Amino acid sequence: MPGYCVKVTPKKGKATNLKATITVKNPALSVKAAKEVAVGATEQITATVKPANTKVTYTSSDATLATVDAKGVVTGVKAGDVTITVKAGKTTKTVKMTVVAKLAAKQTGAKKVTVSFGKAPADTSAVKIAVKKGNTTLAQKAVAFTDAKTAVVELNQSLTAGAYTVEVTGVEETAMTADFTVDSEEYIATIELTSDKAPMGNTDGTAIGGYTNGNKIATVGFVLKNQYGEIVNSNANAITWTVSTGVAVANTDYSYKNGAGTLTIQTSAAAFIPGNEVFVNAVLTNGTHVATLSSKVQIVLPASFDKAEIAGVYNKTLKKMDTVSSAKLTAAKNPYVYELLFTAKDQYGNNM
Secondary structure, three states, X not given: OOOOXXXXXXXXXXXXXXOOOOOOOOOEEEEEOOOEEEEOOEEEOEEEEEOOOOOEEEEEXXXXXXXXXXXXXXXXXXXXXXXXXXXXXXXXXXXXXXXXXXXXXXXXXXOEXXXXXXXXXXXXXXXXXXXEEOOEEOOEEEEXXXXXXXXXXXXXXXXXXXXXXEEEEOOOOOOEEEEEEEOOOOOEEEEEEOOOEEEEOOOOOOOEOOEOOHHHEXXXXXXXXXXXXXXXXXXXXXXXXXXXXXXOEXXXXXXXXXXXXXXXXXXXXXXXXXXXXXXXXXEEEEOOXXXXXXXXXXXXXXXXXXXXXXXXXXXXXXXXXXXXXXXXXXXXXXXXXXXXXXXXXXXXXXXX
């Protein structure tokens, strides 16, 4: 046992042929490390070992992705997943790390690009981001950091298929760039009902909204969403609706405007009865893409106003959401015109 000395002394008058049983325990080892390291950046692995003078070694599972020196400093080389093995005597610990690119970009909305930094910029207010297609820089509506290492760029126009480059300044001495590709332009990917309840027009059977009998119609809202889950403000393609229920259905009508749609179901037989179930199917073909819906709604009593939910204050002059104080509203030279935005809800939680 190098480095250790055991001295055994017999008691006075006792035999000197003594035996000693010595148990050598493996060193106690604990490690702390970051989960990520950026290409070209470093992260320190902190190892705590007992006995304190035990030698600690570090090895990388793939030096083409990340290297580690004798002091546990990991340097990112290329994006990928790597394992750093830490050894003290016969005790071994492993650290799994992901090497991330200095800069990465991808489309996350019809008009949105998300930019990810391998290492958080020191001053996000100094960061400037440009999105380019070829030699053309796309006009931006806004840039916002959602966390220390992620920024979302909102463009004025939808991205079309092709190759793009994101250029970032204000982080390093020279501009950082990242390429991304848009494979497909925006398309309608899903049709979704906004509720599983379809309120009747009325219960007394009087005419309503162009329909002869209000108790023979029921309505339910729907939305169209693109491949990014965003509501699409378009009805360029006709939707084919089919419905089935315990009573005959004469036809369906639908309207769609500004991201909100309403499906009207009409029966040609007896009036709807609250509790009736109607199975709803829809198909929408847009180019090579087909969006479908297969759902079920329950017929319920007519909707009535239940509550209003305040959405915020819109500054019509600046054309953006705003915050308003009493001092701001009563200021003699306040040049702005405001609108209070709210949503009316029925007893089923649906927008009215």
